[in-house]
Amino acid sequence: MFNLRNSLFFRVFYITKVFNSTSALPHNQLIESTGRIFVKDKYRKFIDQIRITVSGGAGGNGYPKFQGLGGNGGNVCLVANANVKLNDLQKSNARFRAGDGQHSSRNSVIGQNGKDLEIKVPVGITVIVDEYKKEIAHLDQPGDKVIVAFGGRGGDKTNSYFGTKGQKMAIKLDLKLLADVGLVGYPNAGKSTLLRALSRASPKIANYPFTTIQPNLGVIEYDPPKAVQLYNDRSKVKDKSEFYDQDYRRITVADLPGLIEGAHRNIGLGHKFLKHIVRTNLLLFVVDIDGFRNSGGRHYHRSWCSHEPIEVIQSLINEIDLFDEEILEQKSSILAITKLDNSEKREQFNRFIEILQQTNLNIPSTVEKENLIKKSNKQSSMNVNSDNSNQQSIEHHMINDNDTTLIMDHNPPDPTGYKFDKIIGISSLTGYNIDQLKGLIRKLIDMNAENNRQCKLKMQNC
Incomplete structure (x- = not known):
């Protein structure tokens, strides 16, 4: 009999079936109104380090009667x-063993070698021997290959026809993201919003610090507008060729979690964040025009101090240099001042630039070296010249109100201090100067690539 209970069961079954049939996405994803696919937070798992055990195959035993040779281990x-x-490796077995060599026998005097085992790992892996904490390989290009455990030797007369065991060791696979650009900044500075404006990535965005708890990757696409791609008609689209070439170029950007004071000492998982900067080609410093403000509440720790923009920039330089002093020496950088959403903020940016051009940004490692030189040099002429250097006039680099680009060079008063290659004011919310920033990023990356090519040619000629 078709009663009320059966009717309710039928309705629930029918509705569930309809929704399951129309949903084309997994249960852990949803589509936003803008067409972006957003993965729920509880399913976001980023792994950048795992530990595995690898063992080479054992060598096969020989056959003394016929002087048979055992096969070598894989x-x-x-x-x-x-x-x-790395998530794929973590799901599989953490122990990997190659094939054993074949024993020599009456029917097969020479045993076959064991089969090698190839483990596929992500690009950007550093292989570390867990026992000695020593790096043995860097796999930075697709197809790079390294042997981490050798197989045992097959039995022959030198080892009394007894095959030896294969090499066994525990290794750590440490992933450092390979990206062209690394976004560096304090928490809640607008890095994720900028990544979303530059690329088609969908990082989590919220009005509290440490919204980003794992690195996010985005791709800047230098594609022509769709109307140009389909009809080769530029009359109805905005021409961006004045900012960059629209030639389908791709540049990857890594949005790194916010840094805090003490990150170089691994405070707040600082090393897990800072290590991803090492393999980027360009540093993009993202700083809020209002600096960092501790507004209180459950998302802010009471020990966090509020900082002005200049203090934030100096703090970021300190943390990166104390972590690895070669990063600032070898990489180009852009300073992007964010959240210039209205004319008042842009006037505030003008005042900030006037202060920045008169401020020396110290590099801790450079200052330490200079102090050692000053202590070793006891000539009195240094004290005489110091008075004259302080009397030099400082050129002001105020931007005119009619200038709407807000892009300039960085000219600090002290040449020994840190110098940005470019400074730009942007608004990720309104899209102000985003196209100009894309052009700057591409220009500096191409310049670095050309400089590296010239250096390699000089080294080859020498």
Whole structure:
């Protein structure tokens, strides 16, 4: 009999079936109104370090009666692959063993070698021997290969025809993201919003610090507008060729979690964040025009101090340099002042630039070296010249109100201090100067690539 209970069950079953059939996305994703796919937070798992045990195959035993040779054990290799993640390795067995060599026998006097085992790992992996904490390989390009455990030797007369065991060790796979640009800034500075404006990535955005708790990757696309791609008609689209070439170029951007004071001492998981800067080609400092403000509440720790923009910039320089002093020396950088959403903020940016051009940004490692030189040099002429240097006039770099680009060079008063390659004011919310920033990023990356090419040619000629 078709009663009320059966009717309710039928309705629930029918509705569930309809929704399941129309949903094309997994249960852990949803589509936003803008067409972006957003993954729920509880399913976001980013792994940048795992530990595995690798063992080479054992060598096969020989056959003394016929002087048979046992097969050698297989090797364990790591191969860089762009389509693999560390999450895939973590789901599999943490112990990997290559094939054993074949024993020599009456029917097979010479045993076959064991089969090598190739483990696919992400590009950007650093292989570290866990026991000695020593780096043995860097897999930075797809197809890079390294043997991490050798197989045992097959039995022959030198080892009394007894095959030896394969090499066994525990190794750590440490992933450092390979990106062209790394976004560096304090918490809640607008890095994720900027990544969303530059690319089609969908990082989590909220009005509290440490919204980003894992690195996010985005891709800047230098594509022509769709109307140009389909009809080759530029009359109805905005021409951006004055900012950059629209030639389908791709540049990757890494949005790193916010840094705090003491990150170089691994405070707040600082090393897990800072290590991803090492393999970027360009540093993009993202600083709020209002600096960092501790507004209180459950999202802010009471020990966090509010900082003006200049103090935030100096703090970021300190943390990066104290972590690895070669980063600031080798990489170009852009300072992007964010949240210039209205004319008042842009006037505030003008006042900030006037102060910045008169401020010396110290590099801790450079200052330490200079102090050592001053202590070793006891000539009195240094004290005489110091008075004259302080009397030099400082040029003001105020921007005119009619200038709407807000892009300029950085000219600090002291040449030994840190100098940005470019300074730009932007608004990720309104899109102000975003296209200009894309052009700057591409220009500096191309300049670095050309400089590196010239250096390699000089080294080859020498």
